[in-house]
Amino acid sequence: MFKLKSAIVMGFAALALAAAQNVAAQDKSIVVASTTSTVDSGLFSHLLPLFKAKTGIEVRVISQGTGQALDTGRRGDADVVFVHAKSQEEKFVADGFGVKRSPVMYNDFVLVGPKGDPAKINGTKDIAAALAKIKSAGATFISRGDKSGTHSAELNLWKIAGIDIAADKGQWYRDIGQGMGAALNAASASNAYVLTDRGTWLSFKNRGELVISVEGDKRLFNQYGVMLVNPTKHPHVKKDLAQSFIDWLVSTEGQKAISGYKINGEQLFFPNATVPGA
Amino acid sequence: MFSSAFELLITGDPGLYRIIGLSLYVSLTATLIAALVGLPLGALLALKEFPGRGAVIVIVNALMGMPPVVVGLAVFLLLSRSGPLGSFGILFTPRAMIIAQAILITPIIAALARQTIADLWVQYRDELAGMNIGTAGSVATLLWDGRFSLLTALLAGFGRASAEVGAVIIVGGNIDGFTRTMTTAIALETSKGDLPLAIGLGAVLLIIVIAINAIAWTVRRTGERLAGAA
Numbered sequence: 001m002f003k004l005k006s007a008i009v010m011g012f013a014a015l016a017l018a019a020a021q022n023v024a025a026q027d028k029s030i031v032v033a034s035t036t037s038t039v040d041s042g043l044f045s046h047l048l049p050l051f052k053a054k055t056g057i058e059v060r061v062i063s064q065g066t067g068q069a070l071d072t073g074r075r076g077d078a079d080v081v082f083v084h085a086k087s088q089e090e091k092f093v094a095d096g097f098g099v100k101r102s103p104v105m106y107n108d109f110v111l112v113g114p115k116g117d118p119a120k121i122n123g124t125k126d127i128a129a130a131l132a133k134i135k136s137a138g139a140t141f142i143s144r145g146d147k148s149g150t151h152s153a154e155l156n157l158w159k160i161a162g163i164d165i166a167a168d169k170g171q172w173y174r175d176i177g178q179g180m181g182a183a184l185n186a187a188s189a190s191n192a193y194v195l196t197d198r199g200t201w202l203s204f205k206n207r208g209e210l211v212i213s214v215e216g217d218k219r220l221f222n223q224y225g226v227m228l229v230n231p232t233k234h235p236h237v238k239k240d241l242a243q244s245f246i247d248w249l250v251s252t253e254g255q256k257a258i259s260g261y262k263i264n265g266e267q268l269f270f271p272n273a274t275v276p277g278a
Numbered sequence: 279m280f281s282s283a284f285e286l287l288i289t290g291d292p293g294l295y296r297i298i299g300l301s302l303y304v305s306l307t308a309t310l311i312a313a314l315v316g317l318p319l320g321a322l323l324a325l326k327e328f329p330g331r332g333a334v335i336v337i338v339n340a341l342m343g344m345p346p347v348v349v350g351l352a353v354f355l356l357l358s359r360s361g362p363l364g365s366f367g368i369l370f371t372p373r374a375m376i377i378a379q380a381i382l383i384t385p386i387i388a389a390l391a392r393q394t395i396a397d398l399w400v401q402y403r404d405e406l407a408g409m410n411i412g413t414a415g416s417v418a419t420l421l422w423d424g425r426f427s428l429l430t431a432l433l434a435g436f437g438r439a440s441a442e443v444g445a446v447i448i449v450g451g452n453i454d455g456f457t458r459t460m461t462t463a464i465a466l467e468t469s470k471g472d473l474p475l476a477i478g479l480g481a482v483l484l485i486i487v488i489a490i491n492a493i494a495w496t497v498r499r500t501g502e503r504l505a506g507a508a
Contacts, residue, residue: 076358
């Protein structure tokens, strides 16, 4: 009986040890708070092995909405924040939580919707007019509702369309409070319209009846920026390792790696670190 | 439909094996810690009379139903760099996940152990009182004699730990190759719209849980037979 007991204890210990070795001993690492779009689209799976091969630094990415990612940085729980909502990023730096914002790349948002097209907008280019038609047709629209970069872009587009969505939303407007993938799943299941970044859309597999309804409007532009979390505010921030990741992202090599990421031959993100004012 | 996940399993995909390994490591370690706290606590509650004992029992029983996301959030706030234990820097690591799961399942193990021990105590009471071995001795004896029944309490705790996603995704961050477990991987694949892979991973998780229960069942049967023969 005691043999049995000690065997169980030893089994536990061996298992714990084996697994501990798996996860320990990786101290050359940084934590990056980023958005669901960069993770779900597969961009980081493409970039990080290249960066690790060059520098030996392991980058641990947490994917959150832009609002939550900035909050993670504000609390000091990440070394780098890599998001897409320029005005919020500038405020983050102005408030002293980030050191400096560097533009990295852009892609664009697309409005996707059901093939049946109840709002009669498929193939049009004017996003403001399209949103107005969705509203007047009462066609189902899924909103992220999670303070993410895509959510703030969506709210801004309603404003451009001259619609006060907070006051005017009806049964047709569904605020789900979840990430991009969950919103696409919801749209696919209920044949609804939804605003998404192109990267997540291209890599999304459960499309059902969904197709791109509106694309190519200049107002659908989506800029990404990166910031070092302020080490004077949070002294434990791994300043040097984190800075070398940021430097690599905006370097010629990093920018080339970003443009090299493609799904079915289609480029997902367009580097623009050197464009002034991006 | 399940083929993609099983293909990864059969072809020995290192990513999938690392995810399975981490899930087992985190949930088994959490179960071990919760057992070290929960079993003696349950036994004490079963045989010690003290003022407020009823209230403690009600609270422990109630905590069995604690939502994982609440435990996750509480541990997150404690371990965040801006929180009271932030200087340890263990948020977004497997250790944080173990802590959260251990907190989540300690009440389950304690409550189930209390019930088991209370039943045993009825049979042993006079005998143990006669032996004059004190409370600690009685607790140890009851835990040892009830060990096969208590295995069910441990399995219930482990089952809850390995099945939950709410706590580990908040305190672990679902970091690829570092804090990604079976359940957070399923959540991620669902959000990517890869539903076949997600449900396949779910089936793999189910098989692992069945295997662990089968092992525990065998241990219990064999143990009881040996104990009966001795």
